[in-house]
Amino acid sequence: MDPILIVVIVAVLLLGLLGFVASTALRGRRGVELEPPSAKGKAGLDTPTRVPDDISDLDTLEAPPDVVPPSFRERIAKARAAVSGYLGSILSRTNLDQETWDELEEALIRADVGVETTTDLLTSVRAQVDDANITETAEMLEVLKAEMKQRMQGDRTLHLTKGDGISVWLFVGVNGVGKTTTIGKLSKREGDAGTKITLAAGDTFRAAAAEQLETWAERSNADFVRGEEGGDPASVIFDSIAKAKANGSSLVLADTAGRLHTKSNLMDELSKVRRVADKDPGDVSEVLLVMDATTGQNGMQQALQFTEAVDVTGVVLTKLDGSAKGGIVLAIHDRLGIPVKLVGLGEQIEDLIEFNPDEFVEAMFSE
């Protein structure tokens, strides 16, 4: 049997079938209230096979964190010392020639900024450089930095709901980016600042995800709500809002299971979680997309898909203390207008800090 014939049949049948199924599926998606995705079916096989979200060393938390939180630049510079800065070497050139531009392009692409944003950025810088008759590399770099910083300006506040509703911060992202750890650190931080917090273990898929969050709840003295393993995440969030209301806590940090943005049923599930969390007295005031600094160009797709599903309000960039530069967030901010709000620079609790575009850009250029 000639395999080609099979392929023809398959291709045609699939395509035909696809046209039909896709159109109905798309129609269904636009429906007002979707059926709750079948959590039962998923749970059996998927629960334990999910990739670990998270990697924190809880023991280290016991060390009293009375150290002064290191600055973004110090932290990042320490990490960067291990790898040579691509951009630093450009500084050694004095003349602004084509080669310098090429090197700059290379440096930005290597930092995962992406070709499109890099080209756009450099076109703009070139125009400015020409206008101002700049001939020195150092000067040009200042223009570039300014341009990059300017493109990353945005609202970085973590918003709380006004009035007496319960604020819900929803944490979403693909598998293994560090959602649970981020929530743990943030819970400790906000708790120390005097906010009464409830943690919602919305990751009902991954085995032991709830236990992990519970440990954080204990450490940060927060209330904790979990559901059954494999249960409906929306109902866990709903319960946690009710508990927050009853116990007088004003902020719910809601964990969700990691999911690839291409799985539309899981994304639908997430939309439902958000809708449920938004019901009185809950008010989703932040939806934070947690992203790993090693993420490449696929990060753009993640941002697009998650925004479409749950209207992301900010990015948390984790694991920036490695050798990855996390340049994709520049592209995301530039093209989608989603600001980075928090940065993870290590496993200690004080390593989750506010994002600072100036220092992020400077760090990119430091050796």
Next chain:
Amino acid sequence: MFESLTDRFESIFSGIRGRGKLSEAEVDEVLKEIRLALLEADVNFTVVKNLQGRIRERCVGEELSGALNPEQQIVKIVNEELTESLGGESFTLSFNPKPPTVILMAGLQGSGKTTNSAKLARWAKSKGRNPMMIGCDLQRPAAVEQLRTLAAQLNVPVFSEPTTPVEVAADARQVAKNVGRDVIIVDTAGRLAIDEELMEEVRQISEVVQPDYTFLVVDAMTGQDAVTVAENFHATLELDGVILTKLDGDARGGAALSVKEVVGRPIAFASTGEKLEDFDIFHPDRLASRILGMGDMLTLIEKAEEAFEADEAEAAAEKLLEGKFTLDDFLDQMQQIKKMGPLGGLISMLPGVPKEVRDVEIEDKEINRIEAMIRSMTLQERAEPDIIDAQRRARIAQGSGTNPNDIDNLVKQFSQMQSMMKKMGLGQAGGGKSRKKKGKKGKKGRGGGRTTAKGGVKPQKFDIAELQRELGIPVEGEEDGGGDAGGGLALPR
């Protein structure tokens, strides 16, 4: 956002079709697009540069054979270069004749080590081995618990103690011996490649377990940094291969290519889903197509070959080409397709499918609905859907628990598909008599000698090459050098 390389070429080549050679300027234009495609797929900058050089060399002055148009020729070159870079051969894991075979898993945080330890254990088990897993990730709370949960599903033992990772590792061989296990999979904590302390720890673990294989677990979504990570891990551990995870997303996985190119170690396994069985030996040639956005036809073919009954498929194909394919046949073929696995997965392998469509999660429930609709039709209705009027529609809808609109849609889609097939089948061998023969020839000669269609005005209309072009797959050159446009699919031989 991503477009396939073939799409990119479209604009460049539209003006220069039919020419025998590409000028250097044209080649440079093409190379720019190739570069863009590779960088967007997260192939490392240095690797892209090298590839570009090699591709350039082959493109400049390349005689473009008449049977192919230039873009196909170049896509073919690029594809070949990528495949070669990825390492032509699939990885083979040979179990140590003196058991146990020890496998060490290392990687960054969140890359999927624990899950893939379990997947590897399942794989080893499927090869008739008795694996056990060692939980050396004592850092992340509940990591060992997670490993145990997974292991329980597989009925595989886990060994771990709350001591230190190195101590646990040191006992691994003895424990395995005691419980009679011949494959040991050591799961370690995630660590940054630049964290000297933790890298030293994993080096010690490696020293005490003396692994036969050390795998680096790499997330398919990783960007440019993948190379740095791999180099550092390789310097510490001497990697044997890479396990590429989360390939079920839409990441192109260029990082894997970079790692192979820079570290010189193959991608051994790939993980393509959340289930434990979504894991297998990696096929380098298939990633090349993926990086280029050309779908994964080879896997599709393989799956098709497994699932389809040769005779049935051939009969169905003939009917298809004659335009005599009925809803009943469709139903039959759908059963076959179901054997190939979830439809969503199959569609993602098809090249040229728009992303929005590809990402629609298709549940088997949907297929069942379609089936129900067809089954609610009379045989006559299945053969001649045109006779379905409002009354029949209502009846079918009721019978299948759907609504009349759905029935209408199905019939419309089906007739569109049918006319598409008719068009393809048109012009081949005039009438119906030589069809059988043609089928056989197709097997051997791949279109060679098919030129003598009645009238002989046009080359074959039904032409796999045509379909391939439509689907964006490079068309392999004709072996027999036949002048007509018949091409063949690049099949693994």
